[in-house]
Amino acid sequence: MKKFMIRCDIEGVSGVVSYEQAEPGKPEYAFGQKMFMADLQALLNGLNAGGAEEIVIYDEHYYGRNIDIETLPQNTTAICGKPPYRPDWAGGLDATLTGVILLGFHSKFGTPDAMLHHTYELDIKNLLLNGVSVGEIGMEAAIAGDYNVPVLMVTGDSAGIFEAENLLPGVIGVKVKDSINEHGGICYPLSVTTEKIKSVAINIAQTPPQVAPYKVGNDVTLEVELNEGSYLTSISDLFAEEMSKDNTLIIKGVSATDVWSKYWKKKVSAQHNIQKRVK
Numbered sequence: 001m002k003k004f005m006i007r008c009d010i011e012g013v014s015g016v017v018s019y020e021q022a023e024p025g026k027p028e029y030a031f032g033q034k035m036f037m038a039d040l041q042a043l044l045n046g047l048n049a050g051g052a053e054e055i056v057i058y059d060e061h062y063y064g065r066n067i068d069i070e071t072l073p074q075n076t077t078a079i080c081g082k083p084p085y086r087p088d089w090a091g092g093l094d095a096t097l098t099g100v101i102l103l104g105f106h107s108k109f110g111t112p113d114a115m116l117h118h119t120y121e122l123d124i125k126n127l128l129l130n131g132v133s134v135g136e137i138g139m140e141a142a143i144a145g146d147y148n149v150p151v152l153m154v155t156g157d158s159a160g161i162f163e164a165e166n167l168l169p170g171v172i173g174v175k176v177k178d179s180i181n182e183h184g185g186i187c188y189p190l191s192v193t194t195e196k197i198k199s200v201a202i203n204i205a206q207t208p209p210q211v212a213p214y215k216v217g218n219d220v221t222l223e224v225e226l227n228e229g230s231y232l233t234s235i236s237d238l239f240a241e242e243m244s245k246d247n248t249l250i251i252k253g254v255s256a257t258d259v260w261s262k263y264w265k266k267k268v269s270a271q272h273n274i275q276k277r278v279k
Helices: 027-049 136-145 158-167 191-205 232-237 256-278
Strands: 003-008 054-059 075-081 101-107 123-131 130-133 153-159 172-181 184-187 222-228 248-253
Touching: 003 027, 027 101, 027 158, 027 191, 101 136, 101 158, 123 136, 130 136, 136 153, 136 158, 136 256, 153 158, 153 191, 153 256, 158 172, 172 191, 222 232, 222 256, 232 256, 248 256
Parallel strands: 003 054, 003 101, 054 075, 101 153, 153 172
Antiparallel strands: 123 130, 123 222, 172 184, 222 248
């Protein structure tokens, strides 16, 4: 069965060059959502033209309320609201999937001259997964690898595609814009970028590329290096015994999914702690 999962972000979609266009509630967010839906619809159209039988979308951007479900084809379901990862549930991933596609992704925090570079939240300076520095692309690929599912395709800016192709040999990258610096780049007509996405998606569905799942093993250490700020203070207060001296939270587990779900739980606790302090 040809079954694909699309995991979505917005900073790496066509035309988006500012957080003003990527954050719900900001003045230009409607533009960002329009670009996001155009790229997503092109991807869905391509996968279905190539013979996809089932498609699952997991909306990972912000609050997970970015998809216009009125536009989705009948063989597609969407996980909305960004439900938290658990050790037994990783955003709908399972071993029945042919592969994962990362739509609208970007490079990790600190990437030189990269557009909107960050790693999940701006509080994270670096993620080390068994000693390898990864961003969102690497972490999502590792979680998929726990289920023996490869990342087949990534769409994003030039820096994000470079990162994906270096980490995941054989992955198909679709560049929809070129980074010049953090808030500027070269953008192309939507008709051009969506046609590229659709064309590649057709080929992916017809003949999935030979990409190996990104596996980190069953003895996993996640090091979350944090930037200075209230979030670091909250994490340090709540989980002092798991902090190193260089502002790094150290989490051990049996898989990428396990350590990331543990981090997610700690993150929620730290955010609640910050909110209580504000009140």
